[in-house]
Structure formats: structure tokens, C-alpha cells
Amino acid sequence: xxxxxxxxxxxxxxxxxxxxxxxxxxxxxxxxxxxxxxxxxxxxxxxxxxxxxxxxxxxxxxxxxxxxxxxxxxxxxxxxxxxxxxxxxxxxxxxxxxxxxxxxxxxxxxxxxxxxxxxxxxxxxxxxxxxxxxxxxxxxxxxxxxxxxxxxxxxxxxxxxxxxxxxxxxxxxxxxxxxxxxxxxxxxxxxxxxxxxxxxxxxxxxxxxxxxxxxxxxxxxxxxxxxxxxxxxxxxxxxxxxxxxxxxxxxxxxxxxxxxxxxxxxxxxxxxxxxxxxxxxxxxxxxxxxxxxxxxxxxxxxxxxxxxxxxxxxxxxxxxxxxxxxxxxxxxxxxxxxxxxxxxxxxxxxxxxxxxxxxxxxxxxxxxxxxxxxxxxxxxxxxxxxxxxxxxxxxxxxxxxxxxxxxxxxxxx
Amino acid sequence: xxxxxxxxxxxxxxxxxxxxxxxxxxxxxxxxxxxxxxxxxxxxxxxxxxxxxxxxxxxxxxxxxxxxxxxxxxxxxxxxxxxxxxxxxxxxxxxxxxxxxxxxxxxxxxxxxxxxxxxxxxxxxxxxxxxxxxxxxxxxxxxxxxxxxxxxxxxxxxxxxxxxxxxxxxxxxxxxxxxxxxxxxxxxxxxxxxxxxxxxxxxxxxxxxxxxxxxxxxxxxxxxxxxxxxxxxxxxxxxxxxxxxxxxxxxxxxxxxxxxxxxxxxxxxxxxxxxxxxxxxxxxxxxxxxxxxxxxxxxxxxxxxxxxxxxxxxxxxxxxxxxxxxxxxxxxxxxxxxxxxxxxxxxxxxxxxxxxxxxxxxxxxxxxxxxxxxxxxxxxxxxxxxxxxxxxxxxxxxxxxxxxxxxxxxxxx
Numbered sequence: 001x002x003x004x005x006x007x008x009x010x011x012x013x014x015x016x017x018x019x020x021x022x023x024x025x026x027x028x029x030x031x032x033x034x035x036x037x038x039x040x041x042x043x044x045x046x047x048x049x050x051x052x053x054x055x056x057x058x059x060x061x062x063x064x065x066x067x068x069x070x071x072x073x074x075x076x077x078x079x080x081x082x083x084x085x086x087x088x089x090x091x092x093x094x095x096x097x098x099x100x101x102x103x104x105x106x107x108x109x110x111x112x113x114x115x116x117x118x119x120x121x122x123x124x125x126x127x128x129x130x131x132x133x134x135x136x137x138x139x140x141x142x143x144x145x146x147x148x149x150x151x152x153x154x155x156x157x158x159x160x161x162x163x164x165x166x167x168x169x170x171x172x173x174x175x176x177x178x179x180x181x182x183x184x185x186x187x188x189x190x191x192x193x194x195x196x197x198x199x200x201x202x203x204x205x206x207x208x209x210x211x212x213x214x215x216x217x218x219x220x221x222x223x224x225x226x227x228x229x230x231x232x233x234x235x236x237x238x239x240x241x242x243x244x245x246x247x248x249x250x251x252x253x254x255x256x257x258x259x260x261x262x263x264x265x266x267x268x269x270x271x272x273x274x275x276x277x278x279x280x281x282x283x284x285x286x287x288x289x290x291x292x293x294x295x296x297x298x299x300x301x302x303x304x305x306x307x308x309x310x311x312x313x314x315x316x317x318x319x320x321x322x323x324x325x326x327x328x329x330x331x332x333x334x335x336x337x338x339x340x341x342x343x344x345x346x347x348x349x350x351x352x353x354x355x356x357x358x359x360x361x362x363x364x365x366x367x368x369x370x371x372x373x374x375x376x377x378x379x380x381x382x383x384x385x386x387x388x389x390x391x392x393x394x395x396x397x398x399x400x401x402x403x404x405x406x407x408x409x410x411x412x413x
Numbered sequence: 414x415x416x417x418x419x420x421x422x423x424x425x426x427x428x429x430x431x432x433x434x435x436x437x438x439x440x441x442x443x444x445x446x447x448x449x450x451x452x453x454x455x456x457x458x459x460x461x462x463x464x465x466x467x468x469x470x471x472x473x474x475x476x477x478x479x480x481x482x483x484x485x486x487x488x489x490x491x492x493x494x495x496x497x498x499x500x501x502x503x504x505x506x507x508x509x510x511x512x513x514x515x516x517x518x519x520x521x522x523x524x525x526x527x528x529x530x531x532x533x534x535x536x537x538x539x540x541x542x543x544x545x546x547x548x549x550x551x552x553x554x555x556x557x558x559x560x561x562x563x564x565x566x567x568x569x570x571x572x573x574x575x576x577x578x579x580x581x582x583x584x585x586x587x588x589x590x591x592x593x594x595x596x597x598x599x600x601x602x603x604x605x606x607x608x609x610x611x612x613x614x615x616x617x618x619x620x621x622x623x624x625x626x627x628x629x630x631x632x633x634x635x636x637x638x639x640x641x642x643x644x645x646x647x648x649x650x651x652x653x654x655x656x657x658x659x660x661x662x663x664x665x666x667x668x669x670x671x672x673x674x675x676x677x678x679x680x681x682x683x684x685x686x687x688x689x690x691x692x693x694x695x696x697x698x699x700x701x702x703x704x705x706x707x708x709x710x711x712x713x714x715x716x717x718x719x720x721x722x723x724x725x726x727x728x729x730x731x732x733x734x735x736x737x738x739x740x741x742x743x744x745x746x747x748x749x750x751x752x753x754x755x756x757x758x759x760x761x762x763x764x765x766x767x768x769x770x771x772x773x774x775x776x777x778x779x780x781x782x783x784x785x786x787x788x789x790x791x792x793x794x795x796x797x798x799x800x801x802x803x804x805x806x807x808x809x810x811x812x813x814x815x816x817x818x819x820x821x822x823x824x825x826x
Binding site for chain 1: 423427456459485486487488491492493494575578579580582583584586587589590591592615616618619620622649650651652706708709711712713715716717718719720722799802803804805810811812813814815816817818819820821823824825826
């Protein structure tokens with residue numbers, strides 16, 4: 001009776017919610033009772049090209065293991081940074097890929113990822129159309145950067161935002177203990193979009209004013225204005241906490257960490273940089289000769305499952321389920337999206353958009369959500385962010401540490 | 414009827430457990446029904462010199478607020494890095510301090526802190542003896558570094574160790590996703606003692622081998638041996654995770670981050686350094702030309718209350734209670750300590766030692782708890798560490814972030 005078979009892949013950088021989307025897809029495939037095989041490609045489209053895949057229904061046949069997958073960080077299926085060539089440049093690659101898909105009688109192809117992964121979905125669905133293949137290609141968004149077009153926000157962002165807000169609060173407590181002039185600079189991920197840095201504002205409570213200043217890559221950054229801002233805050237308080245995006249640029253459009261010893265680029269040509277906090281730390285120390293510390297939150301922003309947002313994980317699971325429904329209804333060349341219905345109470349709807357309108361574009365913070373001084377966010381942006389970090393996830397601990405899914409299939413010699 | 418009054422102070426760097434000890438002291442003072450006043454000095458002994466203190470029984474009269482204090486990171490009373498002068502050099506400071514203590518009819522003086530704080534307890538109790546003052550001076554240990562002599566381990570260490578182990582596990586998952594040669598270096602706090610770096614081994618599970626290599630400051634570090642170790646691990650696996658203490662020194666006894674732009678020292682003359690991970694990152698990249706990332710866990714090791722160890726918080730609370738009992742029994746010039754009775758099941762006893770035998774000394778990892786290759790720990794050290802990170806703490810969340818005690822009294826203009 002059953003006659004559907006699907007492939008699922010994950011690509012791009014990890015988040016704590018990308019496995020929740022994988023779990024949602026598997027869950028809906030099982031519930032629909034339409035699928036003979038649910039295959040997972042290992043290391044994304046790269047793995048498919050190398051015929052490395054696994055049978056997911058076998059591994060996740062019991063609900064507990066699926067629940068554990070929902071609560072496991074990073075990417076169960078592994079990732080790749082391989083970018084598909086343009087079809088006209090290398091038709092052979094596409095022929096090989098579709099040969100594998102047809103051999104396995106694949107009906108649906110689900111790809112969970114960010115901007116670059118949606119480029120893959122767009123290219124594959126375009127090729128499928130050109131050869132009249134009936135396979136449906138559906139993208140499921142994920143990125144801690146929240147910079148995808150067409151969706152209210154992205155799966156994975158809420159948990160990263162909750163980690164940033166919680167860490168900012170705990171750093172503020174940590175920094176409060178001495179009676180002396182001090183500046184703490186917290187460097188937060190986000191190359192071109194400041195959403196995650198903006199989320200540090202969610203740390204503010206009736207007891208905590210930090211961060212005192214917030215700098216986002218969407219607004220031009222002036223080192224002189226930055227030092228003047230600090231001088232102004234020092235007039236009211238001794239202890240200043242600053243949230244800064246790794247991707248801020250100076251007046252000449254240069255990243256602040258341009259003095260790094262070597263520049264690395266990923267497979268998509270993006271410069272990999274770090275050190276903005278260190279550059280600012282040095283600047284502040286030279287100007288004020290006070291205690292200065294810079295803290296780079298680093299990869300824990302995207303892998304700290306133990307402090308995930310329940311709203312984020314639940315939505316990420318459900319968008320996976322909706323992806324299966326959309327594909328079974330025959331939609332292809334789409335990316336699943338969230339549409340916000342209202343903030344009070346918070347409510348979203350699941351729908352989809354043409355992936356060609358989304359791939360390779362970036363959603364940045366609109367300037368009217370940044371204050372006039374360019375050193376804080378507006379109430380509107382706070383209200384947008386607030387619902388996304390609500391709720392805590394109960395994870396299982398064993399031997400004092402979290403108990404996550406077995407990923408030994410990703411161990412390579 | 415009541416006639417006891419006490420002072421409590423906190424000093425040194427923060428941990429997530431130091432407020433649990435404060436809560437334990439307050440709790441026992443209330444339970445004993447012997448105390449008219451429980452004063453908290455604000456910013457440690459510095460605050461007492463400046464007559465800045467608060468009435469803690471007023472603030473923590475209800476059990477909920479005391480419970481919240483137990484689950485709040487950093488230091489409710491603030492800290493200082495002020496070192497008391499030698500008595501013969503500056504008797505006036507001691508006369509001033511004891512004038513305040515006598516004016517308030519103080520019977521007990523509790524000081525929660527690390528090595529330098531025990532120096533304060535030693536000096537004050539010596540002075541008290543010299544002037545025949547009946548005030549009891551009791552030290553309560555705390556430090557994430559676990560480097561105090563005389564106690565099996567220190568309050569605050571277990572929670573930091575749990576943070577390190579959990580983060581190491583999550584970083585291992587994060588690093589597993591690509592099929593390529595990669596080295597991830599995790600830099601962990603610990604200037605002279607490697608206990609916290611060693612705790613990264615608690616991240617190992619049946620699914621996770623990380624960290625593959627561990628480097629501690631107790632063993633001499635050779636950069637050539639380090640690169641050879643990595644080459645050896647690359648023979649079995651592509652993805653290598655390394656735990657390294659910030660305080661490792663090269664063959665010449667130099668800290669690896671000696672190329673830092675400026676050297677800062679704290680009030681006790683300790684060099685404040687960072688950047689060991691970055692130095693190693695550069696070394697590895699030059700040698701192997703592979704993907705390399707260094708991650709500095711930074712202050713979250715000592716302030717991430719949201720992932721505290723239940724064993725640690727409970728012990729830290731109880732050692733505070735025992736400090737009050739010891740003081741009421743007339744003991745002075747002591748530091749409270751843990752004595753381990755057994756590992757299976759884990760059991761400790763609370764007792765105390767002469768603070769003069771403890772202050773200004775450091776407890777480092779014995780060399781027989783480090784493997785012969787100097788790149789891992791032994792099973793004995795694992796067994797010692799294991800019980801200290803067990804159990805999770807249920808903290809209260811509000812608006813998506815943890816709900817900690819009000820510390821607005823530490824906000825200075």
C-alpha cells in the first residue's frame with residue numbers, strides 16, 4: 001500500500017533546533033503511514049553524491065529515541081558546506097544525484113538549512129522541473145542568525161537568543177561584584193545581521209540594566225562615538241556591559257578585526273573572522289585605563305541545548321511536520337515559513353514560500369528597530385524578540401551531563 | 414535572650430555556589446535562634462573598613478528569598494581584592510576594624526573566599542588573639558579552581574566542572590558535523606591548577622570520546638610534543654578536540670600567551686592573562702593547515718548558575734550551616750573543609766582546619782593523577798571528579814530567563 005520514500009538532509013552550521021525539525025519530519029512520515037523508507041543523507045548533499053545515507057525509520061522506531069533526537073544539539077546527519085554547481089556548468093552532477101533518487105524511488109526531498117541550503121533546494125527543484133521529475137523539494141529553514149527572508153523568524157534562533165540573554169544576565173551578575181570602573185564587552189555571533197546581539201536586551205530585568213549599550217552591524221559603527229557612549233554611561237554608573245556583534249564595521253566599511261593574523265574563508269567564500277571584542281577591549285583600555293574584559297560567546301550560542309527555548313524547539317519540530325504535509329500535497333521548490341499572527345498572546349501560522357524568492361538573500365534588522373543613537377534597540381524589536389525565548393526544555397541527564405543522541409556514525413578516520 | 418551578632422563577607426572571584434554558602438550561614442543563624450543581627454559587609458573587608466554593610470535578616474526573612482539566594486550566581490554581597498596589611502606594618506587598620514566589630518557587639522565573623530580570603534581570616538584571628546578579643550573568625554572556602562589546601566574539594570568547583578563537562582560535550586557535538594580534518598581547542602580556567610581542565614574528561618560518554626587530549630599546568634608542556642600528539646590522534650580520527658588549561662607553560666617556564674599586548678596584574682600581584690588557546694590555534698594551523706578553532710570558556714565557567722551541580726550547591730549550603738555551628742562552639746582561626754569518606758556511594762563529612770595551615774598555599778593535581786604521556790588524566794582522577802557534578806538544580810525562570818536575587822545594592826555611581 002505504502003509507496004512514498006523520502007530523503008532528509010541537514011546543511012550549514014549547527015543549531016540546537018535543527019534536530020527537532022528532523023524529528024518532526026520523521027514523526028510526520030510515521031504518522032502519515034505513507035512512507036516505506038525515510039532516508040537520511042549523511043553530511044548533506046555531499047553524502048548523497050557519495051551514496052552515504054542511513055535508514056531513519058530503523059533508528060527512530062521508538063518514541064523515546066525520537067524525543068531524544070528532538071533534544072540533541074548540532075546535526076544528527078552531519079553537514080556540508082558544498083555548494084551545488086550551476087546546472088549548465090555541470091549537468092553530470094545533477095544526473096548522478098537524480099539517478100540515486102530515482103533508483104531509491106524517492107518522492108520527497110527535505111533539506112534543512114540556511115541561505116546556502118535554500119540555494120541547493122532551488123537548484124534541485126529547477127532541475128527536476130526541467131526533466132519533468134515528480135519529486136518534491138522542500139526546504140526547512142534553520143539558522144541562529146535569523147537572517148532568512150520570507151519567514152517571521154528562523155528555527156534555532158530562539159534558543160540561541162535564550163542562551164545569549166541568559167549568559168548576558170549571568171555575566172552581568174559576575175561583573176557586578178567589584179566597586180570600580182569596569183567595562184565588559186560581550187561579542188555575539190552574527191556576521192551581517194544583528195538579531196542575536198539584539199536579543200541580549202532580553203536579559204534586562206527590574207534588577208538588571210545590562211547590556212548598557214548594544215552595537216549592531218546594521219548601523220554604521222564609529223569608534224569615537226563608541227568611546228563617547230561609554231564616557232556618557234560612566235557618568236551614571238561604574239560598571240558597564242556592552243553587547244557587540246562580531247560583524248560591526250568601522251566608518252570605512254572594514255570589519256573591526258581586520259588585524260587578525262590570517263584570514264580564512266569557507267567554501268562559499270565568506271570570510272571567517274573573530275576578535276572584534278578584543279579590538280574594542282584594547283581601544284577601551286587605552287582610552288579609560290580601567291578594568292576591561294571581552295568575552296566571545298562563541299559556538300555555545302548555537303550548541304547549548306541545555307538552555308534551549310521551548311517555543312523554538314516546539315516550532316522547529318512542527319515546521320518539520322508541516323513540511324511533510326506540504327510535500328505530500330504536491331508542493332515543490334518551496335521553503336516552509338513562520339507567519340506571526342499576533343504577539344499577545346503570541347501566535348504563529350505555518351506556511352511556505354517560493355524558495356527562489358528566498359535563496360541567497362539576507363534579512364537584516366530594519367533601521368527603525370534601532371534607536372537614534374545607534375547604541376540600543378527599540379521597544380518594537382524587544383516585543384518581536386520576547387516570545388521566541390519563552391519556556392524551558394526538560395532534558396535528560398546521565399552521569400551529571402546531558403544525554404544526547406548517538407552520533408558515532410559521524411566519526412571519521 | 415539572644416545575644417549573638419555576626420558579620421558575613423564574600424571575597425575573591427565569583428562562583429555559582431558562594432551565595433549558597435551565604436544562604437547556609439543565614440539559614441543556620443535563623444534556625445539557632447541565637448542571633449539578633451546578621452550583617453553582611455558589602456564588598457568584603459573593604460566595605461567593613463568603609464562601614465558599608467546591610468542587615469541580612471531583614472532581606473531574607475522569608476524562605477523563598479533564601480532559596481532564591483541559594484540559586485543566584487556571583488556574589489550577593491560583592492567582593493574586593495583588597496589584601497589586609499601585615500599587622501605590625503599598619504596596626505591602625507586593625508584597630509579601626511575591631512572598633513566597628515566591638516561597636517556592633519559582633520560575636521562571629523564569617524568570610525567566604527579563596528586563598529587570599531583565608532589570609533584575611535588568618536590575620537584577623539591572629540590580631541584578635543593578640544588583643545584577647547572573643548570574636549570567632551571562620552573561613553568558608555570557595556573557588557572554581559579547587560586549589561585550596563586542607564579540603565577534599567572546594568565549594569563552587571563542582572558547578573564549574575559541570576559547566577565545563579556539559580560545554581565540552583556540546584562543543585564535541587557541534588564539531589562533529591563536517592567530514593574534514595579539524596582541531597578544536599577549548600581553553601579552560603585555572604592559573605596554576607588544572608582541576609577544572611581535568612573535569613572536561615567527564616564529558617566522555619559511550620558516544621563521545623572528546624576531549625581527545627588534555628593538557629594541565631601541573632605537567633610541563635612542550636609545543637613539539639603537543640603537535641606530535643595531534644598527529645598521532647589524526648591517525649585514528651579526523652576531528653580532534655583538545656582541552657587546555659589557560660595556565661600551561663612552555664619548556665622555559667613561560668606562559669604560552671606571553672605575547673599578549675599588555676600585562677595586567679591584580680591587587681595581589683597575580684598576572685591576569687588569556688589567549689593560550691589562540692596561541693595554540695595559530696601553532697596547529699601552521700603545522701597542519703587544517704580547520705582550527707579555539708574557544709575560551711571564559712567567565713561563564715564561574716557564573717552559569719543555570720547548569721549548576723546539585724551536589725555542589727547542597728554542599729556549599731551545608732558548609733555554611735556547619736560554619737555557624739563551629740563558631741558557636743567557640744572555634745576560631747579555622748577554615749571549614751570537606752573530608753571525603755568514600756566514593757561508592759559518595760559521602761563526605763564537614764569539619765574544619767587551622768586556617769594558618771591553609772592560607773596562601775595551593776593544592777595542585779598530583780602528578781600520579783596525570784597519565785605518563787602528560788596528555789590525559791588517570792581513572793583515579795576521573796573517580797575523584799565524577800561525584801562532584803552529579804544532580805541538577807531547578808531554578809525559576811521569568812520572562813524566559815533565570816530569576817536571580819536583587820543585587821541593585823551593588824550598583825555604584
